[in-house]
Structure formats: C-alpha cells, structure tokens
Amino acid sequence: MTFRLYDTATREVRDFVPLVEGKAGLYVCGLTVQSEPHVGHVRSGVNFDVLQRWLRHRGYEVTFIRNVTDIDDKILAKSAEQGRPWFNLAYAMHRELGRAYDALNVAPPTYEPGATGHVPEMVELITELIGRGHAYPAEDGSGDVYFDVKSWPSYGELTHQGVDDMEPAEDADPRGKRDPRDFALWKGWKKATEPETAAWPSPWGPGRPGWHIECSAMAGKYLGPAFDIHGGGVDLRFPHHENEQAQSRAAGRPFATYWMHNAWITTAGEKMSKSLGNSLTIPNVLERYRGIELRYYLVAAHYRSHVEFSFEALDEAAVAFRRIENFLERAGVVEPGDLPQAFVDAMDDDLGTPAAVAVLFDMVREGNRADDPTVHAGQVLAMLDVLGLNPADPAWAGSGAGAADDKLKAAIDALVVGLLDERTAAREAKNWARADAIRDQIKKAGIEVEDTPTGPKWSID
C-alpha cells in the first residue's frame, strides 16, 4: 500500500509519488509573528509535524521548510501601537512561537526561513515576472509592483474560481493597479508612516515584500522550482496559495505537486483570531494542561476536520490520554516495537490519525488483558512515537513546567511516603478504619492513592 493524501488542487485523495524517488520536499506556510500563538495556530504545526514524521517513517528523506513572516502590515501596525520596533515585536513573537512548538513536541523543520532574510531572492523573482510580462511597477509612483492577474490565464486554477466571478474586496484600494484583483509583489516604502528599517533596496525603490512573494521565493530557494507538497491552513488557499502558485508558474517554475490544507479550530463557532483569544494562547493553555495532552487532543482529530475547541473536550482528551500512560507505566519501560498493520493503513490513508488512535486504544486494551504486556507496550510506544506522543520522549522534559513538576513530585513523594507506609502497616493489621483515614487525609490534599500488586501508588488528581 502506498501513502495517499488529499490534494486540494485536484480535490481527491491521490497516491503520493515524489518527484525524486525516496525524497520528499515539503513547504508549509508558517505564521506571521505578530502576537502570541494560540491553539489554532499550533494546529497546523502539529498536523504537519505528523506528516513529517510519517514521511520519515515511510523512509523518505524529507526536506521540510516552514517559513515565518516577519514583516507585514499587521506587525508594523502593532509595533507602532506598542511603541517598540517592528523587528523587536516580530523577534519576540517568533521566540514565543518556538517555545510553543517545543512544548508540543513539534519537531523543528529542516529550516525556518524568514521573509526579511530573502529580499534578494524576491527581487530576482519579481524581475523575472516583469520580464515575462506578468508584473508591472505601479504607474502611480508608489513604488509598488503588482502581479498582472489577467496576464495569467490559469489564475484561479488552484481554488477553481474564475477571476471574473470574484468579488472585489470592499476596502480594496485600487492604488496603481490595472485590475483590482492584481496583487502586490513589492510594496513601496511609505515614508510618512513607515519606519526606515522596514524598507529594503530594490530596482523599484526602497520597499518591502508583498506577502505572497516571500513563499514563492523561499520555496524556490530551498526546494527548487518544483517540489512535492505545499501545506498551510485552509484560509490560505485563497488568495495566498493561489497567488503563490500563479506567480511561481508564471515565472516558469512548476511549483508544488500536492496541496494540503488543515481545517480550523473554532471557539464558540468563531475562528480563534476573531474571538477574545487571550485564554487560548499556548502559554495560558499550558498552565492548565500538559503539552502532551494538548497535542493528543489535536492529533486525535483528522487534520481536515473542523474542530470546535472547548476546555471540556480538552479535559476528556487528557483523561483518555492518561489511559495510555497508565498502561505504559504498568507495562514498565520497553523499547518501541513494530507498528501494527492497521495503524500503518490508517496513516497511509491521508494521515488518518483518528483511525490510528483507535488502533492505539485497541492495543492498550489487549495489553491490559495480557499476562505479559511487553509486546503490546512496544507497539503502543512505536505508534506514539510516530504521532509525537511518546511520554518518554526527552522532548517533553525540556519544557519549563515539566522540570518544575518533577521537583514538585519529588517533594510530595518525600512527604507522602511516610503516610503510605503507615497505611500499609494498618492494612496488614486489617485496621481498615485507620487505613482509609490516611487515604482520605491524603486525598484532601488532592492526591489519589491506589493499591497495586507492587504496593500503593499516588498521583495528583
């Protein structure tokens, strides 16, 4: 069986056939680093991390490029509001994003390029487009350069839309455009309102990148004119990805073979960026849940399915995941084994993580039933590794909260162990009243005691 994935461009599940056998080139649109990342933002990080891991497991040599947009209108606006340089805001939020990815065990991509570091590549691409008659410098002297949509007949092919059916944006500023649907490749420096640091030299005067061009330029630089998979959130399909494809192909680059788009996470029926958001930033959520629990929540849903976020659902996910952890603890530390075929089949089918997770739980049940769960536990670990959910992965220890937790646990253990010894003695003397009193006392502190064949164990409720 081959790996199959849903291609947004053709709207069907297709066999994955890489351009070069044994290799996979992957480009994912990362974030605009303008504010603290929230749960919705990291979904794409987790989804494409699973893709990366699965491709590697399938034996592909993966080159995974995930960019960061570190200059744009919003960054400039916000930094002005906050009274700090735009590059400081972008850099701070970039680091915050990195911490969020680390806390969720999102493995780093091969490289994470930023827009500001690739202006020469963009200038080169824009020059090529102008030379081929697909782009033009604005006639209003603004220093903008636009892509000429009408010069590219297949514009709209990715999202299956006719240019003439598109509704012009309400707030569209025609500026020096020939057609309102033309989009900016290069934005001239607005001396009056924009800091000089936000402008780079170009043949069309000082300015900064248009949004779409950066991805075309960086994908081209690191993956070549043609590569295998391009990913991002559904909202990026249009205009961002449509424009990326148009400008790349108009410049003679075949661009991506497959397009993958992850669905939204909403809260109260709204996309997260619209809602209050604050409680849903990753640092906030991680105060209440472990990164591994949040990751499990995200992985348990299919990447193309809309998820309605709620803390109740996250609670449930955390409980479900603890069932797996309980099993692993009971089974003891083991080496990862082989992946069950059903799991492989599920993952091969467009990253069917929900079905894969079902296989995981089936294996946990079988292991719980078995006299010797070693083999089952090995298979469970192998599956968790692929999903980035292995609790023993050192990646989880890296987060600050985890280290503090360990210290706390050691302290509690020292305090509780004496009480537990006393309770064990009481139980041996069949003094149930005393034994239960101790258990109740500990429970009042929020610590659950359970008796196992190897003696009592405690855990924080």
Add this chain to the structure above:
RNA sequence: GGUGGGUUGGCCGAGAGGCGAGGCAACGGACUGCAAAUCCGUGUACACGGGUUCAAAUCCCGUACCCACCUCCA
C-alpha cells in the same frame, strides 16, 4: 454573486452502500477489606423530505440550518 466544507448516540469524534471505529460519561458484573486502576457486558446515532437499490448514515434530487474563503488570518 462565486468557491469549498459541514449537520452522526448524553458528550467528543471516525467512517462513506451490507458485521455499531475509538474515547469520555452512564448502567450491570468480575477483581478489591473498601476503593482506584483493569477486564467483561449493556446502545436499535447518522439534520429534514423524496428517490435509486435485495440492502443507504454512506449514492441521486430537493429543503433547512451552520461555517470558511473571495487580496496580507493557521
């Protein structure tokens, strides 16, 4: 106006013509001093109305409601 996606049991969430994915919760049983954990068992779900078929949650037609994108949102 254009283009997509969705509506599944108490809840979360899969599936895409024919044995009720999986998890949580609930109930019964086993185990336990009692619990916990674990195991076993218990469910007549697929928005609505038609149709196709031996067989429809799944295909077709229609209706309702929800959501996303249409120039800088993952």
